[in-house]
Amino acid sequence: MVTTSYGYVRVSAKDQCEDRQLIALKDFPVDEENIFMDKLSGKDFNRPQYQKLLRKLHRGDILVLKSIDRLGRNYDEILNQWRIITKEKRVHIVVLDMPLLDTRAAGKDLTGTFVADLVLQILSYVAQTERDNIRQRQKEGIAAAKQRGVRFGRPPKERPPEFEIIRNEWLNRRISSREAAKRLHIAQDTFLRWSHES
Incomplete structure (x- = not known):
């Protein structure tokens, strides 16, 4: 069976630089034609290049990511995609900046697979919790500012005398x-x- 390495790159905005991710994937190595890139938010997985990549993956292939947050930002969605890729498609995932998230190392070892899955769940949970905390802090900050009389948005337009x-x-x-x-x-x-x- 031929094993192909694929890479996935994601940046949240069109003006963000993807160079670090591309360099890391090419060093792995992943051939340039096997690297898929989306310039979109990671809030969900409705991303054209990611969906195209999923269709390309076959049993035994390797999916390489620079970091887990490049896959996505939503806790439940990351776990679901991890399950689809590793359990249904039987594709290995290698997260370069987190050696524990390398399913190749698990091989036939059930403990290794369990550790990778557990680490992913903890990381995803921490990321989701931090996002929830940021939203909560923003909400509390806005409420406090409003209590101090700070007005948000454009100032109301003055009505002409006539x-x-x-x-x-x-x-x-x-x-x-x-x-x-x-x-x-x-x-x-x-x-x-x-x-x-x-």
Whole structure:
């Protein structure tokens, strides 16, 4: 059976650099034509290159990642993908910066496989917990800032002095809301919102 090494690279944004991941995969070595890269968030696995890679993987192949968070960011999803790749597809996974996450080392040894699975679950749990904590800290920070009177978003637009006159014309059906907004140099939605707030 021919074993092929594949690599997966993910960066969250188009302006992030993938060079470190590519260098590490090529050093493994993974041939350049077998490296798949997505420039997308890791929140789920609906990524075109990742899905293409999954279709390429066959029993005995090796999937190489620079780090586990390149696979994804969602705890449950990472565990599910790990199961699909290692148990259903029977493909080895090598995480370069975490030697314990190298299923080749497990071989036929059930203990080795158990250790790799356990380490992955712990890492994924820690990553998910940290993300939850960050979200909670952000939420608490925003709430505290609001209590101190900090306003978020753009400051509300000042209503022009002639707003009430033009609004009355609109209320008396002498002009349309579109015409009123045009005269005030604002969006029609803004004019209607202000009119209902008054």
